[in-house]
Amino acid sequence: MGGVALADVAARFGTPTYVIDVATFRNRARALKEGLARRWPRSEVLFASKSLPALAMYELAAAEGLSIDVAGEGEIRLALNAGVDPSRLFFHGNAKTDAELRLAVDAHVGTIIVDNVDEFERLRDIAPASSPQDLLVRVLPGVTAPTHPSQETGGVTSKFGLPLDQAAALMKEIEDSPNLNLRGVHVHIGSQILDTAPFVEAVRRVAAITGQDSYDVGGGLGVRYTVDEEAPSIDKYLDEVTATAREVLPPQARLLIEPGRSLVASAGVTLYRVVSVKHTGRHFVAVDGGMADNMDVALTGQRYEAVIDGRALSEGTVQCAVVGRQCESGDKLIDGIALVTPVVGDLLVLLVTGAYSYTMANNYNGAYIPPLVFVENAECHEASRRQTFDDIVALQRLRALPLDTATWRT
Numbered sequence: 001m002g003g004v005a006l007a008d009v010a011a012r013f014g015t016p017t018y019v020i021d022v023a024t025f026r027n028r029a030r031a032l033k034e035g036l037a038r039r040w041p042r043s044e045v046l047f048a049s050k051s052l053p054a055l056a057m058y059e060l061a062a063a064e065g066l067s068i069d070v071a072g073e074g075e076i077r078l079a080l081n082a083g084v085d086p087s088r089l090f091f092h093g094n095a096k097t098d099a100e101l102r103l104a105v106d107a108h109v110g111t112i113i114v115d116n117v118d119e120f121e122r123l124r125d126i127a128p129a130s131s132p133q134d135l136l137v138r139v140l141p142g143v144t145a146p147t148h149p150s151q152e153t154g155g156v157t158s159k160f161g162l163p164l165d166q167a168a169a170l171m172k173e174i175e176d177s178p179n180l181n182l183r184g185v186h187v188h189i190g191s192q193i194l195d196t197a198p199f200v201e202a203v204r205r206v207a208a209i210t211g212q213d214s215y216d217v218g219g220g221l222g223v224r225y226t227v228d229e230e231a232p233s234i235d236k237y238l239d240e241v242t243a244t245a246r247e248v249l250p251p252q253a254r255l256l257i258e259p260g261r262s263l264v265a266s267a268g269v270t271l272y273r274v275v276s277v278k279h280t281g282r283h284f285v286a287v288d289g290g291m292a293d294n295m296d297v298a299l300t301g302q303r304y305e306a307v308i309d310g311r312a313l314s315e316g317t318v319q320c321a322v323v324g325r326q327c328e329s330g331d332k333l334i335d336g337i338a339l340v341t342p343v344v345g346d347l348l349v350l351l352v353t354g355a356y357s358y359t360m361a362n363n364y365n366g367a368y369i370p371p372l373v374f375v376e377n378a379e380c381h382e383a384s385r386r387q388t389f390d391d392i393v394a395l396q397r398l399r400a401l402p403l404d405t406a407t408w409r410t
């Protein structure tokens with residue numbers, strides 16, 4: 001990957017390790033940005049930074065001319081730390097705190113996407129009259145996308161945004177607030193959507209709110225994780241979204257999209273070392289990571305492909321369950337896959353892990369967050385180092401109980 005042997009990356013950085021191929025990201029960023037601009041010149045592509053929130057990613061996305069979607073104080077600070085122009089930030093979230101709204105306003109975050117009436121009322125108190133804050137209103141379009149329930153955000157029961165009638169009422173109130181500047185509407189129907197029809201439907205629904213300057217139609221374009229899966233190409237997605245936009249949106253409007261997964265997922269792999277192999281109820285291949293570094297399988301049932309590094313399929317394969325090391329039966333990485341007879345010490349490469357894996361890494365069973373290594377032009381850049389025991393213990397304190405066991409007994 002990126003001109004680097006993955007065996008060398010594993011030798012240098014250990015396992016598990018996330019590896020990101022920078023060229024793949026750049027190609028996809030350009031395909032989305034230039035592809036959208038060709039079809040709809042007044043447009044913007046926002047990198048949904050929750051998909052891979054690392055300083056080096058913010059830097060790279062900004063260098064590729066993308067704006068950035070941030071959700072929460074941590075992501076705002078990461079973006080600012082990476083040198084992103086605050087006017088290019090779009091601040092999302094359904095439960096933004098006063099402190100976060102104040103931070104966003106003070107840091108001159110370009111656009112805040114208002115989720116609800118409470119947030120609007122707070123913003124009205126916080127935003128200074130001297131420089132009105134640009135806003136979009138998040139609309140709940142009532143479009144159900146065929147994806148896992150935890151990734152579905154456009155149906156009427158979703159916690160995000162306001163139904164069209166409530167959004168329209170809120171927009172009137174914003175227009176009456178001199179320190180707030182309504183730019184338009186936002187909609188996001190979910191993630192890992194493998195069909196273009198729901199995107200088309202969402203654009204149609206949001207067009208019911210007429211006469212806006214900006215229409216942000218969110219992210220959600222799905223990617224191909226497994227051999228048997230088909231995902232729409234970037235061109236097909238852009239063709240259909242912009243064709244619908246031409247039908248239903250004002251021609252001079254600004255059109256925004258917010259891809260995360262479709263930018264970074266296929267740029268990433270995770271490297272694991274095979275720790276044990278046993279044949280019991282199944283042929284289990286256990287690796288030195290699991291749901292602590294990849295929550296997706298447990299959370300959404302995501303299916304992945306993997307390969308054993310440096311081994312040819314002609315050696316013969318065995319049907320395996322690839323499992324992690326965390327204390328849950330649900331800690332599976334792949335429920336069933338033919339691999340070239342894995343043995344202890346093999347390097348297992350899990351494919352298409354660039355989105356939401358590093359994001360949701362955790363310390364279950366004392367796991368350390370793996371490093372994130374960017375590869376490009378035969379060079380490695382350690383974008384994030386492996387977490388250490390010192391990092392974890394630095395947050396914690398003993399209670400300093402009196403060492404008087406007699407007291408404990410009473």
Ligand code: LLP
Pocket residue numbers: 048050051069092151188190191192218219220221258259260261262296299300355356
């Ligand atoms: N815009 C908004 C407002 C979002 O909430 C999201 C993702 C995106 C854009 C980017 O969507 P994408 O293009 O990446 O599909 N934890 C889940 C993913 C949740 C996605 C959250 N929102 C998972 O691991 O699959």
